[in-house]
Amino acid sequence: MTLLTTTSSIDDSLTKPPGFWTTFRRNRLAFLGLIIISTMVLLSFIGPIFNPYDPDYIDILNTLSAPLSAGHILGTDELGRDVLARLMFGGQISLGIGLAAMALSVILGTAVGMIAGYRGGIIGAVLMRLVDAVMAFPTIFLILALALLINPGIVSTTLLIAFTSWMSVARLVEGQFRSLRNAEYAAAARTMGVSEFRIMISELLPNAFGPIIVIATLNVARAILLESYVSYLGYGIQAPIASWGNMLNNSQLYLTSAPWLAILPGLAITLTVTSFNFIGEGLRSTLEPNR
């Protein structure tokens, strides 16, 4: 299980940031990551227009044909479905789940962190112990146990991943809020009668934007990885819907006869996840040069 707990950054430049975009662009790996992600998104969402095959169409007489044969650029799977088409639609699912799970985990984590950090006291302690409790399970164990609760599918898989990824955001936001809740401008706003909620959202939260964006980017990578683990183990996205993870689920049986079924989706996952990680690290060195 890869939890991206890296502290070092690829290129911790010490120069003062002249501007976000200039600095970010200077980080070549992050820029490369951005290009790869854009390509993946284009291929997944626009690509199907140019590929004549329906990803779910079963061509029972044309199973396991090798790439570049029988009119299929990347070959067909065990049911004669076009692998390229499935990779593209699978990309929509995997990227979609990655982004959605990230968004949910950030919202949940931020909410818990804000309340815990701003309120402090018993509520804060209880919430943070809850964070500790969820973190005490190895992620994959927790996700599999939770998977028992719901019918496997796109929504449930997204929820599962989000539910196991919000804790780091919560910790971060809680820390920020705890240190800032008594800051002068917060106190000033309070005396001016601004509602607590407004203070949290418009005064304190913007201070945590930088680190949140970094964690959010890394969480996309993590969510795509988790989707692949869960679907590979059979508890995630279910056939006939393709995802990069569940395309691998069946591939082990065909390793000798059709290795491309295992190689291609894995490459797609690795490339995408690496790219998000590069971007995340690039953002970190741009937004938080001092960390």
Add this chain to the structure above:
Amino acid sequence: MANYLLRRSWQSLILLLLVSFIGFGVLHLAPGGPLSQFVPSAGMAQEDIDRITHQMGLDRSFAVQYLEWLRLMVSGDWGNSYRDGISVLSKIASHIRPTLELMVISTVLAALIGCGIGVWGAVRRYSVMDVLSSVGAMFALSIPTFWFGLMAIYFFALELSWFPVGSRTTIGDGSVPDILYHLVLPVSVLALVETAVWAQFMRSAMLEALQQDYIRTAKAKGLSERKVIWSHAIRNALLPMITLVGLQFPILLGGALVAETVFSWPGMGRLFMDSLEYRDYPVVMGILILSAIMTMLGSLIADILYVVADPRIRVN
């Protein structure tokens, strides 16, 4: 120190209670039950299922079942497996060894190689090797472990036939060389990700150490760079690494579960997967609780070691 330990233990107990409640809740809210597995094959009628459900006490309320479980747990009885009646603890005991083999060997390997790469990267900062290893580490952290395992099986077991496809021993063998031979692929797969983590941590710890005043002083005093690095910097950089062993535990255990599935390894991961599938609640709960305990112990030990190793740090 004693005070600190006491407080930490107390907190951990509360946390465990919370963990057990979450775990038990999840399992018991889940639809289906341990008897469903018999329905399609044995042709048991609904009345048989209902009768056995009642006999096993599974039709009692959640609160009653949880408190009963908790009571027994506190008295040291972790329950018995629904599948074969063996006590949960002995069941875990018989599966933990293969998992520990995987985890310990890969951690040792990863720590050695990772620290080496990290030191080198820090000393030769921004060299081609440093950049390559940093990029490589990022890459390694992004590969799905199971896919890397599949690829290893494809190339090294199926295509080249250098190593076995899976399993811990050749049936009927089980000698040390035989086990080692079976360990090569799964350990390499697990160690890859770990090495990346170790290298990254070591690199930043080393960079920090190299910027300390006394290192500069030592350098200024004219000590050779080699000596400075070996006798001062590395020793100091290794300190924070101690914590990594403890903190890495849950990640390692998760990795082992996946590697065990790919390589048919008869360890805790497989036990967990099988027990989940058959809704063997006592065993699933046992594994969840045990992994939580070990995670907490891991971070506690890491903290203690850190304090013991570095007297400059005082616990508040």
Add this chain to the structure above:
Amino acid sequence: MDNFTKRSFLKLSASSAALAIAPGLITSSAFAAGKPDAPKGQVIAGLSQEPTVFHPLMPGKEVDRGVWWQLFSTLWFVDDKGTLVPDLAIEVPSVENGGLSEDGLSWKVKLRKDVTWHDGTPFTAQDVKFSLELINNPDFRAGSRIGHSLLKNITVVADDEIHWQTSEVFSPYISLLAQTFIVPKHILADLPDPNKSDFNMAPIGTGAFKWGKRSAGDHLLLEANKNYHGEGPFLERVVFKYIPDQTVQYTQFSSGEIDYIGLNGIQTAFEEDAKKLDGVTINAAPLAFIEYIALNLEFGPFKDLAVRQALYMGMNKQARIDIIYKGRPIGAESYVPRGHWAYKDDLPAHVYDSEGAKAILDKAGWIPGPDGVRVKDGMRLAFTTSTTVGSKSREQAQQFLQQNWAEIGAEMTINNMPGAVLWGDFWQKSQFDSVMVASTFVRGGDPDVTARFSKKAIPAKGGSGNNNYQYQDDEMEELLVAGTREYDQEKRKVIYHRIQEKVREELIFLPVQQSVIVEGTKEDLIGHTPNINSTSNAWNMRTWYWTT
């Protein structure tokens, strides 16, 4: 021997239908010459599931039963030809030999005197009485009480003779007893909790093999019982090795590490490769499993016979069998497996005809809506089909079926779930639309299906049984009762032929295929005899032996 080597594999699978009736070309007597005088060598059987239940009267799965057959004995068992063979009993009771009264209510069973338990204690009629009573013990988690609950007045007449009566005539009981293992009274009586004892983890039986050692999660070792009362054993040891991954399992078979691939057999993905292996015997044998699509007959569209007929006709059964299952299974029209004495072989054959299916629906008033899905009286021809997550071939077949049915204007949505969920209330309480499932309808070889089709057996309506389809029919009710009241096989045959006709005509479920298992053994391991009437093809390991 040559008949069964890889060279003849193709021929074999091509004629597997014919093989069904006599799968055991290798009968024990044909090879009597090669049997060793004393147990010799060991067999390692690779299983893709782990045997975990060892009390043979508790709920167990096929994989557990495979072990029970080695450790325990039944009063009589069904051999591969469908004949009841006495084991612990001296003869199978019948009206002719006086074991069964004319009214079919009183049983007299004479037992062997030369049987001992693995711990040396002699086996007696007390053990039989204890076992039957244990099943009915309210505190005991008995797997099933079907048939046994009718018992009364169980009397031990002598150490080697036991009598009992049943509260009603129930002819399938004789077959059920062929699957009921006898457990030792001297070990299990006087337990404070009949469900908990060391016996469950190290059982003592009267079978050809005795408990050796179990390494949970890995393997189970059984050793030859040299005092076995029947023929054999000819092997010193049997090892059941748990190998969850099918790729690993097959690789270990091809490298010679395991001697026998049992339970699920060789996966279709490896079949081509298996044919090329040297020194192994590949054996394709039909099972009693009928793969079918269970329909919830109370679910809107499925109430209409025309819909069921159209769905059946619109299913490309042959392509499914040929391509997804590599031509292995045999098309089925009945719940009774081919080769069974009650099998009716002239049921109308399935025809795949999309146009015909459309015509049926048109005629019945199911008119295609704007989205192509047919509608009648505001009801869309849309439903879900479920199966267990992870059963690969079935998932593939399901996707293919989805495509087939879309062609005739029926919208099938896949709704798969983990086994523990699917077989829970979802199935038992008939919450499904349709389910793809494989079942053995002939329990212990008996064609009685009261538990499946009787209106009193609908769990969703408070009944007791497995009529999850919620089928209700008066003629069926009469036939089912008549079938269980009759002992004469010829007379029963007529009844069960009519039942099969009804099932096929009314399409209570959509029959698909009879499963065929492809098993592999080493070439010089003799005795593996598929038995369609048994719960496991490892039923006769006691007579397996090595020629080398």
